Every structure is written in structure tokens, then in C-alpha cells.
Amino acid sequence: MKGLFFLLLFVQLLAASIAVYKQWIPNTNFENASNWDKDRIPCANDVVLFKSNQEISVFVQSTHSLTDMYLPLNGEFIMAPGAGFAAFDGSWHPGCDTGSAVSFTDAEKYKWHDPALWHAATSLEDLDQRKYIFAVDEERVPCQYDDVIFQPETSFRVNIDSSERMIHLRSISIMGQKFTSDAALAEYMQRSSAKLQFHGNGTFQVTNARCPDKSGCECGNAGEHRQICAALLGDSGTRCPVLVCKDPFQPVGHCCEICGATISLEYTPGFDMRQYQNRILHTFLSLPKYAGVQMAISKVRKPQTSRNSVPLIQIVLMDDKMGSQTGTNAEQLAEDIMRDIAEHGDSFGIVTGTVQVATGSNSSGQGGTIAGTVIGLLLGLLLLGIMLFLHRKGMIRSHMVHAAERRP
Numbered sequence: 308m309k310g311l312f313f314l315l316l317f318v319q320l321l322a323a324s325i326a327v328y329k330q331w332i333p334n335t336n337f338e339n340a341s342n343w344d345k346d347r348i349p350c351a352n353d354v355v356l357f358k359s360n361q362e363i364s365v366f367v368q369s370t371h372s373l374t375d376m377y378l379p380l381n382g383e384f385i386m387a388p389g390a391g392f393a394a395f396d397g398s399w400h401p402g403c404d405t406g407s408a409v410s411f412t413d414a415e416k417y418k419w420h421d422p423a424l425w426h427a428a429t430s431l432e433d434l435d436q437r438k439y440i441f442a443v444d445e446e447r448v449p450c451q452y453d454d455v456i457f458q459p460e461t462s463f464r465v466n467i468d469s470s471e472r473m474i475h476l477r478s479i480s481i482m483g484q485k486f487t488s489d490a491a492l493a494e495y496m497q498r499s500s501a502k503l504q505f506h507g508n509g510t511f512q513v514t515n516a517r518c519p520d521k522s523g524c525e526c527g528n529a530g531e532h533r534q535i536c537a538a539l540l541g542d543s544g545t546r547c548p549v550l551v552c553k554d555p556f557q558p559v560g561h562c563c564e565i566c567g568a569t570i571s572l573e574y575t576p577g578f579d580m581r582q583y584q585n586r587i588l589h590t591f592l593s594l595p596k597y598a599g600v601q602m603a604i605s606k607v608r609k610p611q612t613s614r615n616s617v618p619l620i621q622i623v624l625m626d627d628k629m630g631s632q633t634g635t636n637a638e639q640l641a642e643d644i645m646r647d648i649a650e651h652g653d654s655f656g657i658v659t660g661t662v663q664v665a666t667g668s669n670s671s672g673q674g675g676t677i678a679g680t681v682i683g684l685l686l687g688l689l690l691l692g693i694m695l696f697l698h699r700k701g702m703i704r705s706h707m708v709h710a711a712e713r714r715p
Contacts, residue, residue, distance in 0.1 A: 326517070329449040330426045330434050333417050334461040337367045337384075344410045349373060351395040352406025357382065363414060364503040366462035372396070374406055383503060385462055385482075414464040419474070419509065420531055421538035422447035422562075431456075441601040443623060445560035448535055451475040451527035452518045457504075459483035467509035471530045474509050477516060487515035522656075523580035523606040525618060526560070536562035551633050552665040558623045559607040565625055566634040568641035568664045572620040572648075578656035580604070580620070586655065587622075591643055599627035600636050633667035 340347050348371075349355045355376040357363065363382045367390045374395045417424060422444045428434040434456070449455045454477050457463055461482075467474065478487045481504070486492040492513055495501055518524035528535065539562050540546040547563035555564035572578075584604055591597055603623040608616055622644070624637035641662050648660050 326429060326454065327440070327450065327452070328428050328431060328434055328454045328456060330428075330456045330458065331463060331465065332424050332426060333414075333465075334458070334463050335363060335365050335414050336461055337365050337371070338369065342412055342414075344412055345407065347409075349409045350403035350406075351398075351400045352403050353409045354406065356408055356410040358410075361411070361413075362503055362506070363411070363464060364462040364500060365411075366460060367391070368460065372400070381503075383500060385500075387460060415466065415506075417463075417465050418538045419465050419467045419507075420448050420469070420535045422535060423539060425449070440603075441625075442603045443558055443560035443605070443621075444539060444562045445528040445532055445535055446526045446603070446605055448528055448531070449474070449476055451514075452477050452516065452524060455479040457481045463504055465505055466507045467505050467511075468507035468534075469509035469531065470534050472508060472510060474511050475527055476511060476513050478513055479511060486513055489513060521580065522574060522576070522578045523620070525606050525608065529560070529608065532560070550665075551630060551667050555665045556663050559609060559619075559621055560605070561623070564665075565623075566665050566667065567623070567625040567637035568634065568662060569624070570622040570641055570644060570660050570662050572622070572660045573617075573658040574620055575656040575658060578620070580606070583620075583655050583657075586647075587644065590647065591640055597636060597640055600640055601625050628667070631667040634664070635666050638664045638666050 335342060338348055343349065351372040352374055354374055357377060357379040359377075359380050361379040361382060363379060364385060365382065366385045366387070368387045370389065370391050370393060372393045372395045376392065425447055426434060426437075427440050427442060427447060428438055429440060433439070457480060459482060478485055479492065480486070481495070481501075484495070486495065489512060492511055496505070496511070550564060550566050552566035555566055556569070557564045558569050587602065587604075592600065592602065601624070603621075605621055606618050607621045608618050622641075624640055626634060626636035628635055641664060645660055645662055648657055652658075652660070
């Protein structure tokens with residue numbers, strides 16, 4: 308059973324010093340029902356509509372009979388073997404008794420810097436098995452040492468507008484072809500297909516290099532933070548979840564405040580990110596009581612500091628607890644990690660660590676304080692009432708008179 312927890316929790320770690328694969332989620336495939344305004348694939352009695360000014364690449368996996376189809380002036384169909392279109396012959400098709408106009412939806416909305424449009428994993432096998440890792444929002448978008456994958460047999464269109472203009476990657480795979488050099492990628496980007504797949508002012512630079520620092524490397528997306536959050540939340544930035552904890556905080560690289568805990572570590576040149584990740588995994592996250600805790604660990608810089616400042620190791624902990632228990636498992640894990648640092652931190656190259664916590668129990672604690680104050684007021688009023696009652700009966704007055712008579 309412990310081995311099962313180990314396997315499930317391993318995929319939650321952000322492996323900053325090992326391979327991270329980022330896979331693009333949306334596609335513009337013909338057979339994807341969400342690409343059509345009727346939320347279904349066109350059938351034989353339908354008239355298929357593409358806007359005349361729509362710039363689009365569409366992958367077609369099978370053969371389709373259609374009544375009519377209006378094509379864009381600048382677009383392409385990529386046909387799988389055996390795929391194609393045929394004129395409707397009038398025969399009966401199940402589920403397609405009444406035809407209608409079915410329009411291909413707008414694909415211009417998909418942005419490279421939207422964290423919600425990427426899956427991340429530490430291996431290709433984990434991507435296939437949907438074992439995705441947890442990360443702050445900046446690091447959900449491809450980082451400078453990541454391998455980017457657009458799935459084979461899918462078409463897509465993505466806006467690569469970038470405030471930094473240059474998008475740094477280790478490699479990028481498109482339609483099954485992996486690019487690890489700028490020259491080969493630049494040649495591909497001149498093709499008509501590439502101009503339908505990518506639009507915007509960004510330019511890719513691929514290095515085919517892994518992070519050279521055993522203490523981890525920064526993601527490199529800090530300069531795109533505003534654009535990332537605008538893509539995720541909308542330009543108004545009002546879509547952050549409502550939190551139940553008191554004094555929630557915003558981790559470096561994240562777009563919204565959270566409940567849970569963060570640990571910021573100062574470290575020596577001997578610190579090894581992967582080694583320390585394994586320490587936390589084996590010692591704590593493999594325990595059943597922490598099964599619902601997600602952890603992201605990465606090298607960051609505080610946004611208010613200069614580029615020449617010393618980076619920190621940030622550990623973000625969130626759990627699946629609800630209500631007044633929100634964040635309590637994350638808080639307990641942070642306490643366990645800090646105790647372990649106090650005892651063994653030197654051996655991992657950790658100089659010091661600081662913790663920030665926000666849990667649902669903070670708000671319930673405030674409620675307890677308010678309740679205590681109300682009870683105290685009620686008791687005070689009760690006592691005052693008793694004293695007034697005794698005074699009216701003359702019991703308090705006679706006591707005061709006798710006390711005065713005994714004074715010398």
C-alpha cells in the first residue's frame with residue numbers, strides 16, 4: 308500500500324532539475340465536437356461553414372459525407388490516410404435526420420501563455436497515463452528547459468504573442484517532428500502550415516539543453532507574469548477563487564492567493580534540488596496521511612527584488628481539505644519539513660527556511676474569539692443583574708453599613 312502512495316504522489320512533484328514535458332491541450336481537429344458551434348461533428352445532412360477570413364489548419368482523421376461545405380480563403384485540411392470528404396448521396400444516416408448549418412468555432416482565443424491549456428509531466432509515459440505534475444502558474448506554461456509537444460495527428464492554432472518576444476525552449480515537437488535546433492525550426496516556421504498553426508509576435512529559440520545547475524534553474528517566465536495571469540484570469544483578473552482561510556497568500560509565480568503553506572529556503576552551492584525532492588518524497592509524501600497534499604518545488608526570485616538578487620527555493624504545499632480544515636494537512640507537512648530541516652538541513656546544503664501558512668482553522672479561530680467575547684459580555688450582564696437584585700433587597704447595602712461600622 309505504501310508503494311502505491313509513493314507512485315501516486317511522485318507525479319505531483321515539480322522536477323525542476325530533470326525533464327519536464329509540456330503538452331498543448333486544444334486542437335482544431337475536424338472530429339473534435341467542441342470545435343463546432345453545435346457541439347457535435349457535422350453529419351451528412353449538414354452544411355459545414357468556415358468563415359471566409361478564418362485562418363485555420365484542420366486535421367481530418369476519417370471520411371465524411373456532407374451536403375455542402377463553405378471553405379475559408381486561407382486554410383488547409385491535413386488528411387490522415389484514407390480520410391476525405393464525399394457528397395451526400397441521400398441515403399439514411401442514423402442520428403442525422405434533420406440537417407442544419409454547423410459552423411467551425413473561432414480558434415484565435417487559444418494563447419501560448421494560458422496555463423490552463425497545458426499538461427505537464429516528468430516523462431512521455433506519464434503524459435500518456437495522465438500523471439500530471441503540480442506547479443505554480445508561471446511554471447505551467449513551458450519553461451526555458453522544457454520539451455514542448457503538440458500531439459501527432461492533431462492540428463492546432465496558437466497565439467504566441469510575447470512581451471519578451473523570445474520564447475526559450477529545450478525542444479518542440481510538431482506533427483510528430485521534433486525540433487532541437489534553431490535552424491531546423493526556423494525553416495519549418497516559414498512553411499504555410501506553420502503560419503496557420505502559430506500567429507503573434509513571439510519567436511522560438513530551442514537549445515536542446517537541460518538545466519546545468521544541480522540546485523535547479525529558474526523557469527524563465529517571470530517577465531511574462533502579467534500576460535500569463537491575464538490569459539488565465541481574463542484581463543480584469545477577477546476569476547480567482549473565493550478562499551475560506553484567513554490571510555491567504557500568493558506564492559511567487561502564482562496568479563492567485565492560496566490556502567496552504569509555502570517554505571522559502573536559502574541554500575549553499577552544495578544544494579541538490581533532485582536529492583532534496585527525493586528526501587521530501589520518501590520521508591513525508593509517501594505517508595498515507597499526506598495523500599491529498601500537492602507540492603511544487605522550484606527556484607524563484609522575489610518579484611520586488613532585482614535580477615542580481617540571490618534566488619530562493621520555494622516549496623508550495625496545498626491540500627484537498629475543505630471548510631475549516633482547508634490547508635491544515637499542508638500546514639502539518641510544512642511543520643514536519645521545518646523540523647527535518649532543523650535536524651538535517653546542513654547535510655542538504657540548506658542554510659535556513661521560513662514558513663508562511665494560511666488555513667481554514669485561522670478563520671474558525673477568529674470565530675472562537677468572537678464567541679468567547681459574546682459569552683463574556685453575557686456573563687458580565689448576568690452578574691450586574693444579580694448585583695442590582697441584591698441591592699434592591701438591601702443585602703449589599705447592609706453589608707456595606709456593617710463594614711463601615713467596624714472601621715476604627
